[in-house]
Amino acid sequence: MPSGSLAGTSCLVLGAGGFIGLHLCQALVAAGARVHGYGRAPAFPEAMPPLRWTSGEFDDTEALAEALRGAEVVFNLLGGSIPALANRDPQADLSSNLVASVRLLELCGEAEVRKFVFISSGGTVYGVPRVIPIPETHPTDPISAYGIHKLMVEKYVGLHAQLNGLRSVVLRAANPFGPYQSPHRGQGIVAALIATRLAGRPVRIWGDGRVVRDFLYVGDLAEAMLDAALYEGPEQVLNLGSGVGRSMLDVVAAVDATLGGTGEIIFQPGRNADVPVNVLDNTLIRREFGWKPRMEWEAGLRLTADWIAATYFPAR
Template sequence: MRVLLTGGNGFIGSHVVEALRAAGHHVVVLDIGEQRPDLDWSGVTYVRGSFLDEATLDGALAGVDCVVHAASTSVPATSMRDPVGDVEQNLVGTLRVALGMVRHGVRRIVYLSSGGTVYGVTGSTPVHEDHPCRPISGYGVVKLACEHYLRVFSKVHGFSFLALRASNPYGPRQAASGVQGLVGTTIHRLRQGVPIDVRGDGSAVRDYVYIRDLAVAVSSAVTSPACGVMNIGSGVGLSVREVIEAVAGAMGVAAEMNFEPASPSDVPRIVLDCSKASTGLSWTATTSFDTGIRATLAHAATKSPL
């Protein structure tokens, strides 16, 4: 199949490129950035530009069988700084992708949603896809709205749609900016010997999925007949403190934490029930957190501290 991957130059996207290529697909990447140097791009058609630009999008969609829409211009921590821009770029942008699919007769889309934000505060865990969605961040609201619009478009225009509600991915190539990605940020801060900023008291629990496991799920979703929504995660909850201490322990160093006020948009606990993906995609996360951390550290050891 010929698969268009938006955001293929990013952390998640770069691993999806590898998984799609390993599955025998021809990958077309649409990304605004210059090709990252830490990935083998052989056999990949790279279109540099924005999915928000209709002419660029049309060029990338030509001859495509499936779209994997992974591009996003915001993250949970930044979405409320410019909520209008978030809606204009990510919600309207996703609609532009769907309209482009209609113009070019593309029959399937796999959408990277957010299992960490669309559900909001839940009464219990693990959380199944049938749980009510009450997001408490602008990021979660937009992700959920994109799901709803794609569902409507799929019924009106006859293409198939699957949203993957991914938990918190981590692994090689994760940025260390501190804006998103606790594991990457923790490794970077510990290598620098500086405190790790923690919102709240460090008790917030998240589901962490190794990036290569997530990429395999995305690749499986491309050819699967499954539609609707699916959680993609490890099914294991770890607190912020536990993650930091696990990374520090694996590095053999002590971690100093700088505690800051909690954000009202932070979900206190989210762990995903991924049984639907196990049935529908024949997929489960196979990488334990300890194994994933060791692999991430091994990759980080080959890079100079930023």
């Protein structure tokens, strides 16, 4: 179980300007860490806490090397293309994200980084599940380019841990949701559904709506990342999810209940890259970290809906 404190620890957040990165930076600053954000400009700078900032791309080796100087803990949220883009052009996604990820690990070794935390995809690396909920010991047979690439990065993280002694933790995260998630990015079904309903448009669902997913409030995800930075146990790969499965029809119904209305649903042909069900077994991370999801599903939806309404529909 993690012990100690991140107070005064030099933490570099790669991809700090994104949805998860913003919440992670907030949590780190609240914990007293010395935070350095790296990446593209924050989408919501007004919510970013005071920290050191470096603007840079994932493939900018010189800027990354400079940002890594003095970093004790590195959180990697870069290379986060979305599944649709990765599947559309796997070669481009592979060359841009995997190559950059391997180079990053080499730079971390040169900078003598103490701890490396990587967010992988619990929703895609396992493929079609043989058991539910899915444990970390389940075979990894992804059926999408996105899942394959995430798994490859995991393997290189493990390789550098074995060969170069880089202490690392890979968190296979479920589908995060919460405030500051853009509903227009093409990833994040909860935010997209809320914005669609607020706009008065029909919801479009791939398949018959019975596809099941695991959803995790972003604040709980950020808390687990802080735990990962302090963790000194033997496990290197851990699922990070709620352990509860919800169908797309369930999610639409919950969003409608939160907003106090209903609307049309349009069913579209299913996609080959979508597994029918994905629910993560979180037994290991509960045992090793002492972590558990704290945000109730309905309360998280309310916070998310209130933020999207205020940000994108202020006249309502």
